[in-house]
Amino acid sequence: MDELLRELVTEITQAYRWLAEQAGINHTDLMCLFFVRSLNGQSTPTAISQQLGLTTGATAIMLNRLEAAGFIERHPHATDRRGVMITLGPAAEHSGILGLRDYVARMNRNVIARYSEEELSIVRRFITDMLHNTRDVLVTARSAGHKPAALKGKGDQPAS
Numbered sequence: 361m362d363e364l365l366r367e368l369v370t371e372i373t374q375a376y377r378w379l380a381e382q383a384g385i386n387h388t389d390l391m392c393l394f395f396v397r398s399l400n401g402q403s404t405p406t407a408i409s410q411q412l413g414l415t416t417g418a419t420a421i422m423l424n425r426l427e428a429a430g431f432i433e434r435h436p437h438a439t440d441r442r443g444v445m446i447t448l449g450p451a452a453e454h455s456g457i458l459g460l461r462d463y464v465a466r467m468n469r470n471v472i473a474r475y476s477e478e479e480l481s482i483v484r485r486f487i488t489d490m491l492h493n494t495r496d497v498l499v500t501a502r503s504a505g506h507k508p509a510a511l512k513g514k515g516d517q518p519a520s
Contacts, residue, residue: 380460383456393458403446404445431455432449
């Protein structure tokens with residue numbers, strides 16, 4: 361099952377990378393725009409950084425690039441005078457980039473149509489459970505500074 365999920369994630373990632381390339385931006389930039397869109401068109405840099413797994417420095421560079429291209433805009437945060445809100449800019453709205461997600465959905469529409477609502481309900485529940493579990497484990501591991509056991513070398517083992 362893990363191998364199958366890994367292959368699916370890889371192929372979906374490749375599809376989004378290709379779409380980003382066709383749109384003239386990189387994959388991370390596209391994922392940022394999709395994330396902001398999923399939050400009704402506004403987010404904080406911190407939330408974007410956490411969602412994409414980027415450092416604050418890498419996030420700032422990405423946001424500068426997206427702002428220069430008109431894909432996002434920065435606005436003062438309504439309740440935090442030092443904070444900034446990121447909103448979608450005119451280039452994101454007019455370029456068709458946000459419609460790329462719909463393109464991916466159309467790519468798989470014929471596959472989805474072969475399943476009953478009951479079957480799709482089970483698939484949705486499985487994917488949702490896997491998503492939440494993976495997200496929770498990752499957040500816990502990152503916050504605790506854990507290194508995956510498979511990556512630990514002899515130098516990482518506790519002394520006996």
